[in-house]
Amino acid sequence: MLAFGAAPAAADTATFQHPAGPASHAMDDVYRAVLGVTMTIFVLVGGWLLYSALRFRVKRGDPDIEPPQVHGSTRLELGWTLAPVLVLVALSAYTLANVGTVKDAPGNAMVVNVKAQQFSFTYLYGANSGASGKAPSTPSRLVVPVHTPVKLYVRSIDVNHDWWVPALGPKIDAIPGQTNTDWFEADETGTFTGQCAEFCGLGHATMTITVKVVSKADWNAYTAKLQRT
């Protein structure tokens, strides 16, 4: 299934942004599985449709003959009812095998509280972070260490927003009145960008997210600096 998915996905027009952590890798795996299955269905069904529409058309000069008056076939119809059921059961099973990685943060994850408001996200470090109660030095840019699971507690103080960095992990809505959780772990250092994915008003398009992933050594220096302020 996966091998097949990789072929049409070779072009980057049909794939996610480069995944940079276990959560986004797991999503990418499921995506490629779905892509492989659906492309197979598309080629088969689309090919059958195109062949039927072209092969059986009446051309100029053909005799006007009524074709065989077939009303249906219980056996065929049962077949193409049950075959999709099997495909969908297999796809569901594969998905469920991957859900844990996408959804559940490891128990030792460092905690970051995310506050959404029109039109910015701000952050506060929490448990296991080494900088508990502190905000990043640039309030709108989240700095985290590489190879470290980060659990996000996402809240909003005004309207619905959605925290989303495509390369790192799943989207999660920030909804006033409730706390949602999300997690990611970055496999590489660098700067990752995303933006609010739930329409939130005039500034929605400019409500961007920046996550800077640093090495463990840099992180220790950074938290030490934060603790002093």
Added chain:
Amino acid sequence: MATEAHTAPHAASARPATGAWSWVTTVDHKRIGIMYLYTTFFFFAVGGLMALAIRLQLEHANNQVVSAESYDRLFTMHGTTMIFLFVVPVMAAFGNYLVPLQIGARDMAFPRLNAASFWLLLFGGMVMYSSFLWGGGAADAGWTAYPPLSVLSPGHGLDLWIVGLHILGISSLIGAINFICTIHNMRAPGMRLTRMPLFTWAIDVYSIMIVIAGPVLAGALTMLLMDRNYGTSFYQPATHGPILYQHLFWFYSHPVVYVMALPGFGMISEIVPVFSRKPLFGYKALVYSIVAIAFLGFLVWGHHMFAVGFSTPLQIWFMIASMAIGVPTGVKIFNWIATLWRGSIVTASPLYFSVGFISIFVIGGITGIFLAVFPVDWQLTDTYFVVAHMHYVLVGGAVFAAFAGIYYWFPKITGRMLSEGLGKASFWLILIGFHVTFLIQHSIGLDGMPRRVYEYPDVGHLELYNLISTVGSFVLGLGVLLTVINVARSLKRGTLAGGDPWKANTLEWFTTSPPPVNNFDVVPRIRSVEPMKDIRRQVARESGFGDAAPAPVAESAIRT
């Protein structure tokens, strides 16, 4: 409107009244259907122009054709217009015109109520559009209007939007009740439910879905109106109000996807057999699958809400239920193709649009699987992938069907044929324009561009992809324009159609084109799903053409 329709040749048996006033006061389902068609296609044009404005704004990165404020209004009103003022009522337009004819009735069960539902449609649209004229401007919270944003939206644009939707809701509700009463009480002798045309079946199920779902939206919107204006707190955050609204909204709005798509399925199920010269493959399976889709359609609303923080069991339920809809949908697609298989396919415009419909709907169906699989949806939801998917479903499921319907039933409605050349040119432009516009939008979403953004940065391929999409949208617009020209020309100059130009199967082709005021002087007894084919066979037998061959005979060589 009146003058154009009156140049078409009249049926001999009853002379309709003329003049504009006769249209205002009419209770004839055919005239009401025609007024519905003009009104809904007018709103389609308006919604389409808004879409072109949206595409112009997104044509390159950091563009400034329209302001953020105008852009928010444009996509809100584009979505609302296309759904509530075009796709849902255009199906009622075809239903109004065709259901009584297909079942051999003289009119709808409640003709005055029928007129009321049309005038409420027009009135509701006008109320909603009047918001552009007031100081506050039109609604700007998206067609989904999630609170708290929609509660906070300034001015009265959103209030007029709500009141307009209420009026449209009443219009479609009384229309639906009228369809149900008509279909269940006024069928021709011998027309059991199992001999009812698929389009009439689809309108029946469409109506039942509207009756079940419509009041839920009405309640949700009333609470929103009260929260906005009278200090109530139905949707306040402290009691999870924002989520409550989403549940109510999608409990209505997901079934509405099928309200929009099922009548289109019905049309395709009428057209494909006629132009394949074969009976519909698996009539009963198609009926069952319509009913199954409608039932499942009420159980899957949560797949629009995968990112709100549901528990895992709830996510799994909504995933599996959503995937399950793929099964009856697949049955429909396979049965349509099996109808084409080994047929004698007549390549006329209605068939082109029908095959186009099937091909696009296949893509819309399989991209739906991506969005049902919730770990994938967490990446794709609220991006342009969703925009692409919904346009494949709705343009495939409704717009192509509506165009197929126009090309198929125009001769019945006006007595004249549309131009085949213009029809096919229009088809190719719409098909190519559509794919160029929307196929690339899947990639735009995969590259991380959210929907409902008035501008985007020039990163990756975003600018190129958006440019491609914009170019496609204008090709699509040109294709639609060709059909408008085709209709305008053919109203006066089309060749005369006669009663049954397509050698069709259902009862509307039994009467003259256009039908007389009373529809039928005599209604034949119905013996199968294909009464017109039965009649043609009987005529052929009695006039001595070929031998008396019983209906389902393999390789029969009867000249029809």
